Amino acid sequence: MTVTSLVTGGSGFIGSHLCEYLLGKGENVIAVDNLGSGRLENIGGVMGNDRFRFIRHDIREPLQIDGKIDFVYNLASRASPVDFFTQAEEILMTNSLGTYNMIQLALEKKARFLEASTSESYGDPTISPQPETYWGNVNPIGPRGCYDEAKRFSEALTMAFVRYHGLDGRIIRIFNTYGPRMRPDDGRVVPxxxxxALAGEPMTVYGEGSQTRSFCYVSDLVRGIYLAMNRDVRGEVINLGNPTEMTVLEFAKKIKAITGSSSEIVFRPLPENDPMQRRPDIGKAKRLLGWEPEVGLDEGLQLTIEWFRQSLNCPKPA
Amino acid sequence: MTVTSLVTGGSGFIGSHLCEYLLGKGENVIAVDNLGSGRLENIGGVMGNDRFRFIRHDIREPLQIDGKIDFVYNLASRASPVDFFTQAEEILMTNSLGTYNMIQLALEKKARFLEASTSESYGDPTISPQPETYWGNVNPIGPRGCYDEAKRFSEALTMAFVRYHGLDGRIIRIFNTYGPRMRPDDGRVVPxxxxxALAGEPMTVYGEGSQTRSFCYVSDLVRGIYLAMNRDVRGEVINLGNPTEMTVLEFAKKIKAITGSSSEIVFRPLPENDPMQRRPDIGKAKRLLGWEPEVGLDEGLQLTIEWFRQSLNCPKPA
Incomplete structure (x- = not known):
């Protein structure tokens, strides 16, 4: 019998790639999204597929749905730093009440549940790379608290239902991911x-650019998410990300080179509580899922920049 | 015009003392409680007061209420470690959805809002004493995560509404508090x-008893809560507790002495993630509220033990 997966945030950046991947595996896919930050054009390519269904719904409301569901992938949440200041309420309640509603749905349908958490659970980490056992360094009352604490809450909630209510749940912590369909105004480093660079405008580096990031290409991530759902890892928390670390400044230079841009790199003050380093320890993902990233940074950036270029109708430099 | 205060968790240990204190100040008081861990006998003494009103209500549901409200004290939440394992769902949703509903009520009524958070926000702290600027050391997926993360979430939620929705909110972090009306099965050190000791049974110390606690008598705490609401400390987070530190073993010996008990002190393995030390830095409370504890430990323990003795009908030792 065909597997049916429900993906919240299904028309978002990562969610839409996950929907395509699951359809490619022969599954029925129900994408749920309130279109707050997700976009319909992200799922334009699968809208004609008769195994795909889109439901516009805000998971802060309970979701009634007929028929069987085998897997609930809970990816719904704004994740862009630019939204932390204008959409704090939505972020907090989507990850608390929304996650609660999706756990209830999973229990009702006897479905497996996957909570998409984040490396932001580690906050501004004091150790690197970060293993899943690290408790993190998060300011609960800081300007990023709305996202970091919302995600940590969603983890605690998932674990409570795993421990006390029989939920077959698992948690992934997604590190920086990039690829086609990122929002141009996302506020993160790659877009x-x-x-x-494509506009020929100054490239803005915050602080001295010595803070590091590690970037995972979206196809690698989506494969890891699929494995985390399909392996028997109930109650586990698993980092998914690319451990190749680079400073933000190196990154700016690489994108400048790939785009062939003449943009100048400029420096601006570092925002409050901006993490200085973030790098996954993926030993657990390797061990439990047999997973590690396969797409190199140059290849991934080429694909991503090409997508941005096309979607913006930018000419290639001569 | 008489001030009207609404106290959620109003029939709980701390909430009921707060209601009495506010009535003593001449205020109208509305106590809201779902009677999950609160008990009606805690408010038996004020039930005849015509400025007092009790509403049985679970704040996970929105609260409609007629008339003006000036102050919303949000104290509702189970807080006993014994409940972390059986009532995790209620704890998580009361502090997220419940806090959200009470913030909405405060905004609707243009009322000041006070969120009662906890020293558990600091988790197992790596510095002592803990100032409000310390970010804490909490395991989001551990067995205590349901409480610690729920409270950190409530702080982040309150701050989001202070920053972006005009809420006149403040947060207090309550450290260990003791006094009459603690639940005998509370699971914490004093009860x-x-x-x-009163039963003449072995007194159970976890680990070697070298972990420290600092205990604040409930009347001191309630006075601090009142000041935090009535001073202009919008957006502030303030520790309320007694910085006098003592090891758990010393504590056992003191209670054994005051009760005149012949109980033996026995040692049991330390539970997972039990904090090793917890001691408030109350410099901010002194500075902003002019507050510090006044009731000494011997005096407070005498009052508390006497209350336990009476409520249990235990005879005094000869």
Whole structure:
């Protein structure tokens, strides 16, 4: 019998790639999204597929749905730093009440549940790379608290239902991911630098650019998410990300080179509580899922920048 | 015009003392409680007061209420470690959805809002004493995560509404508090040791008893809560507790002495993630509220043990 997966945030950046991947595996897919930050054009390519169904719904409301569901992938949440200041309420309640509603749905349908958490659970980490056993360094009352604490709450909630209510749940912590369909105004490093480079505008580095990030290409991530759902890892928390670390400044230079941009790199003050380093320890993902990233940074950036170029109708430099 | 205060968790240990204190200040008081861990006998003494009103209500549901409200004190939440394992869902949703509903009520009524958070926000702290600027050391997926993360979430939620929705909110972090009306089965040090000592049963110390606690008598705490609401400390987070530190073993010996018990002190393995030390830095409370504890430990323990003795009908030792 065909597997049916429900993906919340299904028309978002990562969610839409996951929907395509699951359809490619022969599954029925129900994408749920309130279109707050997700976009219908992200799922334009699968809208004609008769194994695909889109439901516009805000998971802060309970979701009634007929028929069987085998897997609930809970990816719904704004995740862009630019939204932390204008959409704090939505972020907090989507990850608390929304996650609660999706756990209830999973229990009702006897479905497996996957909570998409984040490396932001580690906050501004004091150790690197971060293993899943690290408790994190998060300011609960800081300007990023709305996202970090919302995600930590969603983890605690998932674990409570795993421990006391029989939920077959698992948690992944997604590190920086990039690829086609990122929002241009996302506020994160890849779209920021790419948009600036393509427009020939100054590329803005915060602080001295010595803070590091590690970037995972979206196809690698989506394969890891699938494995985390399909392996018997009930109650486990698993990092998914690319451990290849690079400073933000190196990143700016790489994107400048790939785009062939003449943009100047400029420096601006570091925002409050901006993490200085973030790098996954993926030993657990390797051990439990047999997973590690396969797409190199140059290849991934080429694909991503090409997508930005096309979607913006930017000409290639001569 | 008489001030009207609404106290959620109003029939709980701390909430009921707060209601009495506010009535003593001449206020109208509305106590809201779902009677999950609160008890009607805690408010038996004020039930005849015509400025007092009790509403049985679970704040996970929105609260409609007629008339003006000036202050919303949000104290509702189970807080006993014994409940972390059986009532995790209620704890998580009361502090997220419940806090959200009470913030909505405060906004609707243009009322000041006070969120009662906890020293558990600091988790197992790596510095002592803990100032409000310390980010804490909490395991989001551990067995205590349901409480610690729920409270950190409530702080982040309150701050989001202060920052972006005009809420006149403040947060207090309550450290260990003791006094009459603690639940005998509360699971915390004072009632545990007192019950065991009064019954002549072995007094159970976890680990070697070298972990420290600092205990604030409930009347001191309630005065601090009142000041935090009535001073202009919008957006502030303030520790309320007694910085006098003592090891758990010393505590057992003191209670054994005050009760005149012949109980033996026995040692049991330390539970997972039990904090090793917890001591408030109350410099901010002194500075902003002019507050510090006044009731000494011997005096407070005498009052508390006497209350336990009477409520249990235990005879005094000869």
């Amino acid at each position: 920021n630098f790419t948009m600036q | 545990n040791f007192t019950m065991q």
